[in-house]
Amino acid sequence: MDYESEIIILLRQHIPEDIEFKVEIPPEKKLGDFAFPCFALAKQRKKSPQLIAHDLAAKLSGIDPLLLEKVNAQGPYVNFFLNKKKLSAEVLHKIQEHRENYGSQKQEQKIMIEFSSPNTNKPLHLGHVRNISIGDSISRIFSFLGNSIVKVCLVNDRGVHICKSMLAYKKWGHNKNPDKKGDFFVGEFYVLFAKKAEQHPELEQEAQDMLRLWERGDKEVIALWKKMNSWVYEGFDETYTKLVVSFDKYYYESDMYKFGKEIVQEGLKKEAFYKKEGAIIAPLEDVGLPDKVLIRADGTTLYITQDIYLAKKKFDEHPVERSIYVVGSEQNLHFQQLFAILKKLGYKWASGCYHLSYGMVNLPEGKMKSREGTTVDADTILEELFALAKEEIHKRHSEINHVVLQNRSRQVGLAALKFHMLKIDAAKDIVYNPKESISFEGETGPYVQYTHARISSILRKSCQLSELPKEVSSLNFGEKELALATILEKFPKAVEDAASHYKPSYICRYLLDLCQETNSYYHEIPVLKAEDDIRDARLYLLSCVKQVIQNGLSLLGIQAIEEM
């Protein structure tokens, strides 16, 4: 049980059942670890809150000295001071016991998480990087909590936009093989098409015609489609490798764009939907949403039709309890409608669907438009960051081994990018300025990595002096140590909150808190030069901090590194 719950139980003994209350965290450390404001009680008892706080504090004082060091009243608040030494000892022991599993749980759900969702006519861009960072991190968080995760990638590999790059290649590509990364090669034809189509609008019709041929299974078109897609996939794989992400399963829209009709027809029979002017429509007014056309008047399917099919397929193929979609906020309404429709169809699992929505990544000049080639591509930004990181590392270690430099600059650059994408609340749009947005200082991934490296360095040096202590008493801990231990204690809660709110940003904030306190700590407090038992206690504490930083970073898909 956590400390907050224990305090609530203590308080409950003095507060009538019918009054709801909660404890808070005071604005300042010196005011205690938890606080209980007495205003509500004051109203009920018609006494001043100051007096009530005073009485309550007196009653609670000395009740459980192992839990509480002291309880006092300050104005209208009862302030609780935890027994920090006991707390510290317990927390550090727990971390050493559970190691890389500290903060984990055994939730045992099966959860599917869909993210990335690329189109096969252009390279992945910054928007995808945000999507992938969030999807990958949330997968790691749920997995850490004991759930089994299926990471899926829905590939948008068909449609008129795909045909556009195909058509451009067919007309002006001279049948040549890629002379660059495959997705970039194909992407250039997509841009080329848009340019040419400005002068020759009839090209749009040609692309439509090509789509029709594709749907009829025209051998030549299909062969071209397969060839170009394979180039793109090769490119994507390279990018995913650079980002250190992977998928357990791929779904292809080309496999399912025809399906979903039967489900809609059934829904029509059950009168969940209605027909109007030939089209089948889902009525959603009762749930406060606009109605949605499910099948066109000409009988053809729409995006939502296959989405219904795919949603069901996911639950059919995998015994999952939850299905999470990491998709941009411009599709908020679409997913509200989709989930409402699934409920209308009577699927029990519909309530297990969740749209993890995130805002746009824009550039200082405005929106990224792949048609116009104004996107910032994932690979380009990664290479820039790797180069920048390399430069920074070289400044500090001029004689560093080439291979080590290569690896480390990738880890640092990637940390900067992922952390930047994850620390900002997903609901917000981001303006990404390639020149300014990514820094290695302040609230950044590299800052967290740096803290980890500093600790590692201290521990390395200590091992030359003596064995790393396995366990020590926290009796000689001062204020700074106790403050650190208090933050360490909050890690499991941070992970749980990140999961329940679908917010990896909570992990980022937690790590920044921990690292700020840690940096301040070893700056002020000598570790290696302290006397034996005090040194051991501090080393022990730092090894725990190091472990928690590692655990936290791994939830963000960021590598904790030993040297920087």
Place this chain on the structure above:
RNA sequence: GUCCCUGUGGCGCAGCUGGAUAGCGCAACUGCCUCCUAAGCAGUAGGUCCUGUGUUCAAAUCACAGCAGGGACGCCA
């Protein structure tokens, strides 16, 4: 027109299931590398928490009405 999201010091953000002087990073200014990595630490300056009204003992936080920016809105994906 309707719906959703966002609006906090110059800039980027946290805090939003109401509570004690509104936090952090960047930028600016001061200090700190003979001392465990200065990707750091300590400090100074800087704020009508978009506006108004309301609810409440108490509002950045809740409600309503506006304003500003972004997004979406039955046969696109």
